[in-house]
Amino acid sequence: MKILLDHCVPLPLRANLSMHTVETASFRGWEEKQNGDLLSAAEAAGFDCLITVDKKIRYQQNLSARKIAVVLLSKQRWRLIQPAMPLVVAALSRVRPNAFIEVQIPDLSSRSRGAV
Numbered sequence: 001m002k003i004l005l006d007h008c009v010p011l012p013l014r015a016n017l018s019m020h021t022v023e024t025a026s027f028r029g030w031e032e033k034q035n036g037d038l039l040s041a042a043e044a045a046g047f048d049c050l051i052t053v054d055k056k057i058r059y060q061q062n063l064s065a066r067k068i069a070v071v072l073l074s075k076q077r078w079r080l081i082q083p084a085m086p087l088v089v090a091a092l093s094r095v096r097p098n099a100f101i102e103v104q105i106p107d108l109s110s111r112s113r114g115a116v
Contacts, residue, residue: 006052075105
């Protein structure tokens with residue numbers, strides 16, 4: 001799958017998705033593009049999925065006529081995302097054209113509360 005990482009997504013995510021072709025919006029020179037323009041550019045470049053942490057995208061963009069899917073990560077910090085990578089990988093396995101999938105990244109503090 002060809003995946004685009006939005007400029008706000010932690011860069012280490014890329015190395016953890018080595019089973020896919022992953023590029024960043026910054027690498028493409030698209031860091032200034034707003035959500036609609038970014039999705040259009042990504043579709044035109046053949047990307048299957050955009051990974052973002054921009055919570056507004058869900059309400060600003062209608063994906064029904066798009067080929068690209070969006071995966072929204074609920075947290076932006078790599079230290080929270082890294083232990084939740086199995087959730088991200090599972091979400092990517094469910095990606096279909098025009099899908100919107102939100103991945104709830106748990107807080108480290110909520111994990112430690114359950115530990116004894």
